[in-house]
Amino acid sequence: MDLEKASEIDLNKAKLQLDEYGYVLLPNLIPRADALAMGERLKELSLQHGDSDGKGYHGLPCVYNYLNPEEYEFFLPLAINPVVLELAHYTLGEGYQMGGSGVVWRQPGVPMGPLHADVPMGWFAQQKLPVPRNVCFVLSINWMLTDFTQDNGGTQFLPMSHRLDVPNMWLDDSGNPCFMNDRVRLLREEIEGGDPSGRLKIAEGTAGSGVLFHGAMWHRAGANVTKDQQRVGVITPYYPQWVDPVHGLGMPQALMRRDVRDGMPEQIRRMNLHVVENYPHLQDA
Numbered sequence: 074m075d076l077e078k079a080s081e082i083d084l085n086k087a088k089l090q091l092d093e094y095g096y097v098l099l100p101n102l103i104p105r106a107d108a109l110a111m112g113e114r115l116k117e118l119s120l121q122h123g124d125s126d127g128k129g130y131h132g133l134p135c136v137y138n139y140l141n142p143e144e145y146e147f148f149l150p151l152a153i154n155p156v157v158l159e160l161a162h163y164t165l166g167e168g169y170q171m172g173g174s175g176v177v178w179r180q181p182g183v184p185m186g187p188l189h190a191d192v193p194m195g196w197f198a199q200q201k202l203p204v205p206r207n208v209c210f211v212l213s214i215n216w217m218l219t220d221f222t223q224d225n226g227g228t229q230f231l232p233m234s235h236r237l238d239v240p241n242m243w244l245d246d247s248g249n250p251c252f253m254n255d256r257v258r259l260l261r262e263e264i265e266g267g268d269p270s271g272r273l274k275i276a277e278g279t280a281g282s283g284v285l286f287h288g289a290m291w292h293r294a295g296a297n298v299t300k301d302q303q304r305v306g307v308i309t310p311y312y313p314q315w316v317d318p319v320h321g322l323g324m325p326q327a328l329m330r331r332d333v334r335d336g337m338p339e340q341i342r343r344m345n346l347h348v349v350e351n352y353p354h355l356q357d358a
């Protein structure tokens with residue numbers, strides 16, 4: 074798909090929404106049948122190689138490390154969709170990198186996820202360092218490989234929260250919850266206590282759509298309260314050229330193996346400056 078063909082998306086409007094609201098819905102970028110077929114295959118791989126929390130969540134980091142090379146081409150739209158890349162370039166600048174696409178599969182019965190912002194925002198808060206306000210460290214797209222609805226666990230976002238303090242919670246040495254400040258604790262309490270003012274927006278869409286979001290957004294995965302609907306997403310993160318995905322972002326799981334990266338088209342190789350083998354400590358683990 075080229076940029077012209079994807080022109081049902083108004084790119085100027087998408088850039089504006091991403092800047093100001095912190096996220097943008099991108100409907101129908103991948104054919105529905107392809108998205109559903111990817112979802113089925115990735116469920117299979119997640120069961121074989123992924124992790125599970127035992128409550129209905131299954132994940133598989135960097136799916137390319139598990140696919141057969143003949144399958145790469147079919148799955149590449151998760152990494153090189155031209156609309157997404159245009160928005161990544163706009164937000165992150167020249168030479169942006171990608172992390173390996175990771176499965177987020179939410180089965181019926183899985184509870185709500187915790188409200189958080191993505192790496193490295195929690196790190197700044199926990200270190201009591203100033204939080205950079207005008208830098209986007211990570212821009213992620215959550216690809217909907219099934220329909221995403223309120224009931225089956227569509228991702229929830231607090232609009233404009235990429236400009237707020239960091240919502241993340243961590244535990245101190247005695248196991249007590251800690252927050253960046255009391256304002257964050259109170260706002261979180263309201264939303265996690267049932268969100269009576271309906272502040273969160275749910276990213277709903279049909280299979281083949283995506284939601285692109287600024288990593289500093291307050292967001293969470295929804296509960297899947299359906300009896301029989303699987304919610305399968307794949308998150309592909311993009312980050313600026315100057316970021317180290319392991320020492321800076323703490324995302325070793327997003328790296329491709331060298332043999333996988335080197336078997337990819339040039340466009341993908343350029344976006345994967347770092348591979349697992351660059352970090353010997355990961356291989357010893």
Ligand SMILES: O=C(O)CCC(=O)C(=O)O
Binds near residue numbers: 191215228293295
């Ligand atoms: O699965 C989802 O809807 C969101 C996952 C998420 O919050 C994350 O990966 O940071």
